[in-house]
Amino acid sequence: MMGEVLIKTENLGISFGAHKAVSNMNLELEEKVFTTILGPNGAGKTTLFNLISGLLKPTEGKIYFKGTDITCLSPVERVKMGMGRSFQLTNVFPNLTVYENVRLAVQSKENIGYRIFVDHRNYTSINQKADELLEKVLLSDKKSFIASKLSHTEQRKLELGMVLALEPEALLLDEPTAGMAIEEVPTMIEILAKIKKTGTTVILIEHKMDMVKALSDKLIIIVNGMKLIEGEPEAVSKHPEVLKAYLGGGVIDGINT
Amino acid sequence: MKSLREHIQRDFSKNVIIALSVLLIALLIFPKFSSYTMLNLLTRIFVISVFAMSYDILRGYMGFINLGHAVYFGGGAYVAGILYNKLGTTIPVFILSIAVVVLYSVICALVMGKLSFKKGTSVFAAAMLTLALAEVVRNIAESWRDVTNGTDGLIFKVPSILSNRIFFYYFSLIFLIVMFIILRKFILSPTGRVIIAIRENEQRAEFLGFRIENYKLIAILVSGVSAGLAGLVFGTFNRFANTELLSITYSTNALLYTLIGGTGTLYGGIVGSIVVNVFQNMLLNLRSIHPIFERWLIFLGILYIAVILFMPKGIVGTLRHFIENRKVKSDNEKSSKTEKAPGE
Ligand SMILES: Nc1ncnc2c1ncn2[C@@H]1O[C@H](COP(=O)(O)OP(=O)(O)OP(=O)(O)O)[C@@H](O)[C@H]1O
Numbered sequence: 241m242m243g244e245v246l247i248k249t250e251n252l253g254i255s256f257g258a259h260k261a262v263s264n265m266n267l268e269l270e271e272k273v274f275t276t277i278l279g280p281n282g283a284g285k286t287t288l289f290n291l292i293s294g295l296l297k298p299t300e301g302k303i304y305f306k307g308t309d310i311t312c313l314s315p316v317e318r319v320k321m322g323m324g325r326s327f328q329l330t331n332v333f334p335n336l337t338v339y340e341n342v343r344l345a346v347q348s349k350e351n352i353g354y355r356i357f358v359d360h361r362n363y364t365s366i367n368q369k370a371d372e373l374l375e376k377v378l379l380s381d382k383k384s385f386i387a388s389k390l391s392h393t394e395q396r397k398l399e400l401g402m403v404l405a406l407e408p409e410a411l412l413l414d415e416p417t418a419g420m421a422i423e424e425v426p427t428m429i430e431i432l433a434k435i436k437k438t439g440t441t442v443i444l445i446e447h448k449m450d451m452v453k454a455l456s457d458k459l460i461i462i463v464n465g466m467k468l469i470e471g472e473p474e475a476v477s478k479h480p481e482v483l484k485a486y487l488g489g490g491v492i493d494g495i496n497t
Numbered sequence: 498m499k500s501l502r503e504h505i506q507r508d509f510s511k512n513v514i515i516a517l518s519v520l521l522i523a524l525l526i527f528p529k530f531s532s533y534t535m536l537n538l539l540t541r542i543f544v545i546s547v548f549a550m551s552y553d554i555l556r557g558y559m560g561f562i563n564l565g566h567a568v569y570f571g572g573g574a575y576v577a578g579i580l581y582n583k584l585g586t587t588i589p590v591f592i593l594s595i596a597v598v599v600l601y602s603v604i605c606a607l608v609m610g611k612l613s614f615k616k617g618t619s620v621f622a623a624a625m626l627t628l629a630l631a632e633v634v635r636n637i638a639e640s641w642r643d644v645t646n647g648t649d650g651l652i653f654k655v656p657s658i659l660s661n662r663i664f665f666y667y668f669s670l671i672f673l674i675v676m677f678i679i680l681r682k683f684i685l686s687p688t689g690r691v692i693i694a695i696r697e698n699e700q701r702a703e704f705l706g707f708r709i710e711n712y713k714l715i716a717i718l719v720s721g722v723s724a725g726l727a728g729l730v731f732g733t734f735n736r737f738a739n740t741e742l743l744s745i746t747y748s749t750n751a752l753l754y755t756l757i758g759g760t761g762t763l764y765g766g767i768v769g770s771i772v773v774n775v776f777q778n779m780l781l782n783l784r785s786i787h788p789i790f791e792r793w794l795i796f797l798g799i800l801y802i803a804v805i806l807f808m809p810k811g812i813v814g815t816l817r818h819f820i821e822n823r824k825v826k827s828d829n830e831k832s833s834k835t836e837k838a839p840g841e
């Protein structure tokens with residue numbers, strides 16, 4: 241199962257004032273391994289994503305992507321290198337149609353440059369890809385809806401579709417089921433399972449245990465901004481330190497049963 | 498290659514095409530029946546409409562408040578005047594002035610864009626920066642008396658054909674139509690789409706891999722050059738330029754046209770420009786009836802407040818909303834299964 245290391249962090253850390261949100265983070269995320277990051281609220285999971293994706297600049301340490309030091313690169317440059325991310329709070333273009341949301345993402349991937357006198361509707365291959373993606377995330381019938389009029393779950397799917405359009409090598413998903421009703425989780429698992437099959441390296445932050453169990457090849461537990469332990473799901477869930485740290489967090493029960 | 502007809506049919510419904518054709522014919526024969534005063538009012542509206550549309554690119558499509566937009570408009574008028582005064586009132590000078598205005602606007606837009614689109618600059622700080630930049634230019638115009646004639650304003654002659662009111666009416670109408678088509682094409686281009694995306698959610702656009710600053714720069718370049726050209730035509734029309742054209746008054750005027758007409762539509766700028774100019778003209782005429790209309794600015798202010806209170810989306814936005822509601826209603830009556838989404 242061990243592949244090449246896709247994302248590596250060295251001693252990565254960030255402080256907000258005196259508060260160390262992430263510290264001493266040494267990670268090696270391998271290619272084609274579905275990694276799930278677990279940890280209590282406020283543990284620093286989202287902050288870690290913000291560091292990796294370039295939204296925040298670390299106060300210490302380094303980040304490597306495909307062997308290149310990307311610590312000082314802008315988010316756009318990281319996207320261009322093949323990194324895509326979704327956000328914990330739904331992050332789409334609210335007043336544009338579902339189709340246009342995805343089409344924009346495809347347009348970015350296709351890298352057509354700064355054309356100013358060609359009609360955007362004339363790019364048939366972009367339009368076709370946008371349609372395919374909407375199918376993938378089960379939103380074809382909502383194509384001409386305004387994004388903000390979608391249900392919360394549909395918006396999450398839409399955002400996923402947008403990130404998928406970038407065909408990222410590393411896909412960072414921050415709680416894609418946040419705020420979703422329990423009965424809607426299975427479709428999301430299904431979608432992610434398909435993505436996993438295509439060989440995309442997924443790094444997932446998730447609290448919903450069905451999801452974690454169904455998909456993860458590897459777990460990383462983060463507590464207080466530090467890595468507590470990492471490894472295969474079975475082993476991690478039985479680890480005494482995890483048991484201790486996760487006082488009734490529900491995580492362990494979920495995995496062991 | 499699609500024919501022009503197919504292109505038009507894709508973007509406009511049959512009723513709109515008919516309405517626009519009727520309007521165009523009416524405007525074409527208008528000079529036959531109109532007084533010079535009316536003709537001048539319409540000419541003014543055409544030119545101001547372009548200025549308003551250029552503002553809409555930034556405010557309506559990109560979501561950026563530019564308080565220094567007058568720098569392009571006033572600059573355009575000054576360039577025309579200065580060149581005519583120095584080089585003579587010939588058509589080649591007019592053509593040269595177009596090139597100079599484009600160059601001037603590009604430089605202003607690059608400076609303004611580079612400074613105010615820096616990452617981490619708040620919307621408020623950016624707006625203040627644009628204002629400050631325009632004030633710098635206005636001050637230069639004020640103190641560089643040899644060239645600009647300072648606060649007295651610059652009076653100049655223009656090539657004789659351009660001082661023909663009927664010719665200029667048609668010229669301005671064509672200018673408006675051409676600029677409308679160009680700006681619409683821009684908005685429909687892939688780059689235009691990204692500019693709308695930036696308004697909607699800058700962070701998401703960035704994390705889709707769009708270099709935000711470049712797109713913003715393109716937007717301000719297109720907007721600035723359009724406003725500069727509008728200023729050039731406006732100056733040529735009035736044969737006069739003064740520092741007011743460079744002042745915040747004109748920047749906020751542009752803002753108000755789009756507020757009243759509706760933003761993010763391009764048409765909105767035209768409608769706003771019509772409403773404000775016609776209203777202003779009416780008030781000025783009423784001055785001879787009652788002295789209270791001397792204070793016409795107050796009435797204009799009341800108009801602004803009324804529109805903002807009762808039509809926060811502007812006239813075009815409110816109309817669209819109304820039409821869509823009716824369409825949804827009639828769709829529902831036809832028990833349609835698919836919900837129609839509003840345009841753009
Ligand atoms: N920009 C910021 N400025 C200051 N403090 C921050 C910032 N971002 C995060 N923090 C703090 O860092 C800590 C970690 O937050 P983070 O959002 O990474 O947690 P999380 O693990 O994602 O939690 P959750 O499960 O609730 O999403 C929190 O204490 C938070 O208040």
Ligand SMILES: [Mg+2]
Pocket residue numbers: 285286287328
């Ligand atoms: Mg989080």
